Amino acid sequence: MNRTLTTCRHLYNDSLAERKRKAELNELERTFGIIQWGEPEWIEYEDQQNALPLMKTSYQKEVFSQVLQNVLKRVDRSFQNFFRGFGYPRFQGRNRYNSFTYPQKGFELKDGKPILSKIGNIKIIQHREIEGKIKTCTIKKDIDQWYVSFACEIDEPALAEIKTEIGIDVGLSSLITLSNGEKIEPPKFLRESEDKLTHEQKRLSRKRLRSKNRKQQAIIVAKVHRRIRNQRKDFAHKLSRELVDTYDRIVFEDLQIKNMVQNHHLAKSISDAGWYQLMNLTEYKAAYAGKFVEFVNPAGTSQICSSCGNSVQKELSVRVHSCPFCGLVLDRDHNAAINILSTVGTTGINARQGLSIESRCSGTLRGFSPE
Numbered sequence: 348m349n350r351t352l353t354t355c356r357h358l359y360n361d362s363l364a365e366r367k368r369k370a371e372l373n374e375l376e377r378t379f380g381i382i383q384w385g386e387p388e389w390i391e392y393e394d395q396q397n398a399l400p401l402m403k404t405s406y407q408k409e410v411f412s413q414v415l416q417n418v419l420k421r422v423d424r425s426f427q428n429f430f431r432g433f434g435y436p437r438f439q440g441r442n443r444y445n446s447f448t449y450p451q452k453g454f455e456l457k458d459g460k461p462i463l464s465k466i467g468n469i470k471i472i473q474h475r476e477i478e479g480k481i482k483t484c485t486i487k488k489d490i491d492q493w494y495v496s497f498a499c500e501i502d503e504p505a506l507a508e509i510k511t512e513i514g515i516d517v518g519l520s521s522l523i524t525l526s527n528g529e530k531i532e533p534p535k536f537l538r539e540s541e542d543k544l545t546h547e548q549k550r551l552s553r554k555r556l557r558s559k560n561r562k563q564q565a566i567i568v569a570k571v572h573r574r575i576r577n578q579r580k581d582f583a584h585k586l587s588r589e590l591v592d593t594y595d596r597i598v599f600e601d602l603q604i605k606n607m608v609q610n611h612h613l614a615k616s617i618s619d620a621g622w623y624q625l626m627n628l629t630e631y632k633a634a635y636a637g638k639f640v641e642f643v644n645p646a647g648t649s650q651i652c653s654s655c656g657n658s659v660q661k662e663l664s665v666r667v668h669s670c671p672f673c674g675l676v677l678d679r680d681h682n683a684a685i686n687i688l689s690t691v692g693t694t695g696i697n698a699r700q701g702l703s704i705e706s707r708c709s710g711t712l713r714g715f716s717p718e
């Protein structure tokens with residue numbers, strides 16, 4: 348599996364280099380007028396896919412052909428993302444490129460054991476029952492652990508009747524406020540792990556460059572990172588499960604709009620706190636249960652009075668909403684959460700519904716990234 352991963356990574360980097368070179372060549376030719384002006388030629392996914400079987404290296408022959416094709420797909424997807432406004436595709440280092448995918452066939456699940464073409468049988472600990480029809484199989488490496496994930500297709504569930512609904516305000520701190528006034532804090536151990544991370548990172552910075560100690564310390568840091576990632580995900584899984592079980596319609600503010608409006612520092616704290624993850628998990632769990640998740644434009648939700656609708660301007664530091672028009676006094680975030688819930692339906696254009704996660708996963712440039 349390590350060898351497959353390395354082969355895939357090299358193919359990724361080579362294909363990326365090839366497309367990049369062609370693009371630069373086009374630029375040169377245009378600049379110096381070497382060729383006639385006209386449509387420049389590009390290397391496309393199809394070109395690389397057609398060329399692949401003709402010039403396979405001995406390493407590539409050891410890898411199932413569709414796995415290699417999927418690598419080219421990933422390169423293509425990262426270019427498509429670039430054309431949609433995300434960053435230019437990057438070369439992948441050993442620590443960054445960590446998965447390969449069987450997109451259609453070449454794998455099988457027999458008596459709870461995956462059999463991978465060109466690799467063999469592997470033992471696994473199965474965390475979840477498989478439902479529906481298996482479509483793809485992805486193998487992912489996480490430092491010293493390997494994961495296998497299957498993407499499955501299931502039938503669309505019947506839509507639930509909306510009897511209960513809730514609006515959610517996500518705060519600056521790692522805290523969320525519900526429109527019923529409830530506040531939810533992330534578990535304490537998450538904070539503790541983050542302290543540990545700071546500690547281990549300090550130790551890392553003191554180690555001599557390229558020393559053996561430094562390498563070992565880097566692994567320790569990576570493992571603390573992993574623990575935090577897992578704890579966060581665990582928290583987000585539990586919270587989203589609770590939300591979806593309790594409410595038929597869940598309304599969030601659209602962070603994409605919010606990030607555009609507000610400053611960079613705030614945007615960072617939002618992504619750090621893992622709000623996107625919480626929203627994504629809630630969204631897919633809701634879709635699975637036939638329930639609804641909606642995203643509304645957050646403009647004004649913290650200023651408008653949830654009782655009388657008048658605008659009550661206040662700085663970010665003012666934590667209490669106190670309305671001079673109707674006398675309502677409420678926690679600032681609670682007021683915002685109520686507004687978020689009541690915005691649904693009134694601003695139809697801004698409300699998005701359903702599984703449109705893709706556009707918000709700006710971090711997954713490599714395309715498919717298994718859970």
Ligand SMILES: [Zn+2]
Nearest residue numbers: 652655670673
């Ligand atoms: Zn009021």
